[in-house]
Amino acid sequence: MTMHQNSISLKSLHTFQLPYSASEVITIQKAEELEEIEGNYLVLGEGSNTIFTCDFARPVLRIALQHINVTETDDSFRLRIGAGVNWHQLVIYTLKHNMPGLENLALIPGSVGAAPVQNIGAYGVEVGEFIENVTAWDRIKRTWRVFDRDACAFAYRDSIFKRKPDQFVITEVSLTLPKEWQPQLSYGALAHVGKDASANEIMAAVIAVRNSKLPNPHEIPNAGSFFKNPEVTLKKFKSIQQRHPDVAHYQLANGNIKLAAGWLIDQLGLKGFQCGGAAVHRQQALVLINCEDADGDDVLTLARHVQQKVAAEFQVSLEPEVRLMNEQGLIEL
Ligand SMILES: Cc1cc2nc3c(=O)[nH]c(=O)nc-3n(C[C@H](O)[C@H](O)[C@H](O)COP(=O)(O)OP(=O)(O)OC[C@H]3O[C@@H](n4cnc5c(N)ncnc54)[C@H](O)[C@@H]3O)c2cc1C
Incomplete structure (x- = not known):
């Protein structure tokens, strides 16, 4: 009810x-x-x-939809999951029932319903790779819609649901986990994990890395990565690299370069920088924290300060990954 x-x-x-x-x-x-x-x-x-x-x-x-329904074919498991299920509990459930695939996405906070919205990703894997379809109520057309993976238009921290924020209410997510499992260990932080590691061992490694790097929001309130990693042209990257030869980056298939936003912020000595009760985390520059009863102005002032410093030094604009809300809806920073 x-x-x-x-x-x-x-x-x-x-x-x-x-x-x-x-x-x-x-x-x-x-x-x-x-x-x-x-x-x-x-x-x-x-x-x-x-x-x-x-x-x-x-x-x-x-x-509050909490169901997990599993069916299987010869080569895959198919899960239909209610939007209210906690994402990490789902990852644990799949591994406990010998359905590997989601282990790199362990410990990402949040609900299953939000996972497709920004196409959650970590350690070289994105949820979009596993999505068979997403069921949503279309608030404008007042009808039910089922989006297959292509219709979700997944991209880096992006999807059709993110681009149309007040149109779709996701109620159920269907995932396909292939029975032929391939470990994904390409990401640097998992390089120490042996190639023969089980999915459970990879999940344990992911959890250990995350716990060592990211502040636990129950202890230090935060919203994870505050900014997206910016994408720049090769030309711009080369001009940055001339002044900063060790700039953290990786090459994208489209020829552009993705920069590590945390590295850019760290270069400016902003770790620990504080505005009122909000601060840049001392260990992880990409995470802004509520360290001393922050208010909304503290957070916005700090975020704008970080953006301005990065723009002045690197001529790169940082876009928030978090959804900042005023009294009516999304704020563009
Ligand atoms: C410590 C920490 C670490 C994090 N690490 C990662 C990471 O590694 N990778 C990553 O991708 N993200 C990460 N995040 C971000 C966050 O975990 C994800 O964005 C997650 O999917 C948010 O889920 P939520 O339920 O809390 O969403 P909310 O914050 O409640 O909502 C996020 C957006 O989705 C919309 N939304 C939520 N539910 C629905 C629904 N059912 N239907 C339609 N729209 C909906 C909301 O309107 C909002 O716009 C991290 C966050 C924290 C705090």
């Missing part, structure tokens, strides 16, 4: 834990309930990629 609650604190509903509230929080238990709900609500999963910089004037909708 749909549950409505008025004037609810958002502090525990997003991992940056800013002290704001929402006018209303609606929780649905069944997908069909969406057909009855009107109004300009914001869909929220576990709030690990969303920062509320002030009180939020629109209703917030949460999805």
Whole structure:
């Protein structure tokens, strides 16, 4: 049954834990309930990629669909998963039931429903590779839609769902995990893992690396990588490399170069830099943290300062990966 609650604190509903509230929080238990709900609500999963910089004037909708249904063919497992399932719990479930494939994506915070939105990725793997289809309620056309992988238009931290933020409510994600499993160990941080490692051993290695590098949002409120890694032309890359021969980068198939945003921020000595209660994390420059009862202005001022410094030194513009919200919706930084 749909549950409505008025004037609810958002502090525990997003991992940056800013002290704001929402006018209303609606929780649905069944997908069909969406057909009855009107109004300009914001869909929220576990709030690990969303920062509320002030009180939020629109209703917030949460999805409590918790099913995991598994079928199999000769060569693959097919999973239909409710949007409300926690992503990391899903990864653990698949490995426990001998369905490898998602191990590199272990410990990414958030819900299954949000995973396709920014095409979550880590250690050389993206969720889009496994998606068979995504079921969503189209709020504009007021109809159900099933998007196959191509229709999701996945790209680096991007999808059709991200590009049309208030149109689709994802209720179920279908994944295909091939039975012929191939470990993905190409990423530098997993280079120490032996080629014969099992999926469980790879998951353990991923968890160890993540725990050593990223602040736990339960201990230090944060929203993971604050900025996307910027893509630049080869020409621009060469001009940066002339002044910074050790610039961290990798080559993309389209000829452009992807730079590591954290490296750029680190070069400017910004680790530990603080604006009010918000700071650049001391170990991981790409992560901004709420270290001392930050408010929304602290976060926005800090983020803009980082952007300006990086633009001045490298002529590169950093785009936020997190979704920054004002009282009505997304803020463009
Ligand atoms: C410590 C930390 C580490 C992280 N590491 C990674 C990483 O390695 N790789 C990575 O890709 N991300 C990473 N992230 C970001 C985050 O985990 C992902 O973006 C995750 O998918 C967010 O899930 P969520 O449920 O918390 O989404 P939310 O923050 O609640 O929502 C994110 C966006 O998706 C929309 N949305 C949510 N649910 C739905 C739905 N059911 N239907 C339609 N739209 C929806 C929201 O409106 C919002 O725009 C990290 C975050 C943290 C805090």
